[in-house]
Structures are given as C-alpha cells and as structure tokens.
Amino acid sequence: MLTFRSISALTKYLDKFSDSEAKIGFVPTMGSLHEGHISLVDKSIRKSTITVVSIFLNPTQFNDFKDLKEYPVDHNADFRTLKVYDDQLILFTPEIKEIYGNNVKTKKFSFSGLDKYMEGSSRGNHFNGVITVVERLFEIVKPDYAFFGEKDFQQLRIIELFVKDRSLSIKIIRCKTKRSCDGLALSSRNKKLNNSSKKIASNLYKALRFARDNFNSLEISEIISNIEKKFQKISGISLEYFLIADESKLHPTNRKSKGIKYRAFIAAKINNIRLIDNINLN
Numbered sequence: 001m002l003t004f005r006s007i008s009a010l011t012k013y014l015d016k017f018s019d020s021e022a023k024i025g026f027v028p029t030m031g032s033l034h035e036g037h038i039s040l041v042d043k044s045i046r047k048s049t050i051t052v053v054s055i056f057l058n059p060t061q062f063n064d065f066k067d068l069k070e071y072p073v074d075h076n077a078d079f080r081t082l083k084v085y086d087d088q089l090i091l092f093t094p095e096i097k098e099i100y101g102n103n104v105k106t107k108k109f110s111f112s113g114l115d116k117y118m119e120g121s122s123r124g125n126h127f128n129g130v131i132t133v134v135e136r137l138f139e140i141v142k143p144d145y146a147f148f149g150e151k152d153f154q155q156l157r158i159i160e161l162f163v164k165d166r167s168l169s170i171k172i173i174r175c176k177t178k179r180s181c182d183g184l185a186l187s188s189r190n191k192k193l194n195n196s197s198k199k200i201a202s203n204l205y206k207a208l209r210f211a212r213d214n215f216n217s218l219e220i221s222e223i224i225s226n227i228e229k230k231f232q233k234i235s236g237i238s239l240e241y242f243l244i245a246d247e248s249k250l251h252p253t254n255r256k257s258k259g260i261k262y263r264a265f266i267a268a269k270i271n272n273i274r275l276i277d278n279i280n281l282n
C-alpha cells in the first residue's frame, strides 16, 4: 500500500490517472477505523480504479478542544487494517501544516439552512470546519467518487449540497450505517465506551426503531414524547435531542406530508461520550 504524507507527492502520483478512463474513489476519514469505514473502502474499491483513503484528524471541525484531544487515535491499528488492501488503495496521512499551512482557519460557508438544527445548532461552526477540510481534500485528490456514511446524515446532505452548489464533478455515494448486533451504530467514539456503556448506548437504536415501527400509527409529537419519557427513566444516558425531520431540508417537524421522506435523528451522551444516530422512517 502506497502511503503519502505530502500533497505534492500524492498529486504527482495521481496525475498518472488524470488522462485515462480511470476513476478515483475517495474515502476521507479521521482515522480510528472500524467496520463502517471498511464498508466505504470496499464499496470504493468495487466502483473505482484506484481508491484514496485519507486519515486526517481535522481540528477545525471540533468546537471543543477537549473533544479533539480525547478523540481516539490509533495509527498503527489503522495501518494494519488498510494494509490488507495492498496496491488497491493509497493512503494519505497529511500533517496539519500540510493541509492548513501556518494558518489553521475555518472558512465560512452557506448551507441553505441544512445546518440550522441538530449538529449544526449543537456544535457551533462544526460544519464550516468539515467543509473547510472536505473542500481542501477534494482539491487535492480530485476524486470521481467520494464515499460518506449515512450515520452522519446531516454531514452527508451538507456535502451533497456543497458539491452541487460548486458544480463539482464528484459523485457523492451514500453508504448505509453499519451496526453492531444490538443495533449500536459503529463509530470511532464507541472505542471510548466500556461494555456497560455500550449496552446503554444501544437505546439510541431502540428509540430510532420505535420511531420507525410507529411512524404510520402515531403522531410525530406522540413518538417524540414517548421517547423523551423513556430516556428520562434510563440511568447513565442524557438525551440531547430526538427529532424527526424531512430528509431533504432537514427541518424538524411535527406534521407528516405525503411524498416527503422523513428521518429520525438522535444525539445523547453516555459518560460524557456524545453519540449520534439516525434512521429513515418511510
């Protein structure tokens, strides 16, 4: 597996593919890889001529310095995980300076309201930080396809909007959330949970399943109040939000309209570890 730390070496190598029919697939990550990431890599390998995986812990998308410091990092394990792909993929692991130069600055973007609720309102400036680095990585890798997980559905929608607004010729490929057998969505942050916390964390998926199973028979307000009440009774978990929003604009709603696709979104903290998840409802 070829590994590049510098932009110039990576772009020089990728230039080989620019004139041909070759398709570049791109899987941007922040490392601490799990089965969810692997499913994106597998999908990219199936669809593309060459796959680039980046591992870059992007400082500008963390609104809380403590959260950044505590983010799980295990470069050796990540390297071992990807090594099995051998020459099917290229690993890009830049330093902060390589991406941002001497000025680690978050750019400002307009997301047409997609960032108004959920992670956008809970984590100030988070999506500006995400798109600052995604824009930079797209400029460097120039992918034909870029693969993102539905677990971060709001991020996925914002990236789709960004690509559309800029008329970039990159196809964003949505990838299904990978879950452990009790439903817990795979996330790098799960590495911070012990077994009993993981058990408590499975309540996020239970709440989403309740919403999906009852979406046709209950009012949205009934679903929400039911879940809020359930969470008040579970110890060791603090619900930050549970809401239902349309998939396209991501505006929370209490009313169902015909022909609109809805999703339930949840964020909760267990032992100070913040987890998010979502599910499609119809």
Ligand code: PAF
Pocket: 028, 029, 030, 056, 058, 061, 130, 133, 134, 152, 155
């Ligand atoms: O989803 C992530 O891991 C990150 O937000 C991303 C897209 C790699 C940008 O840093």
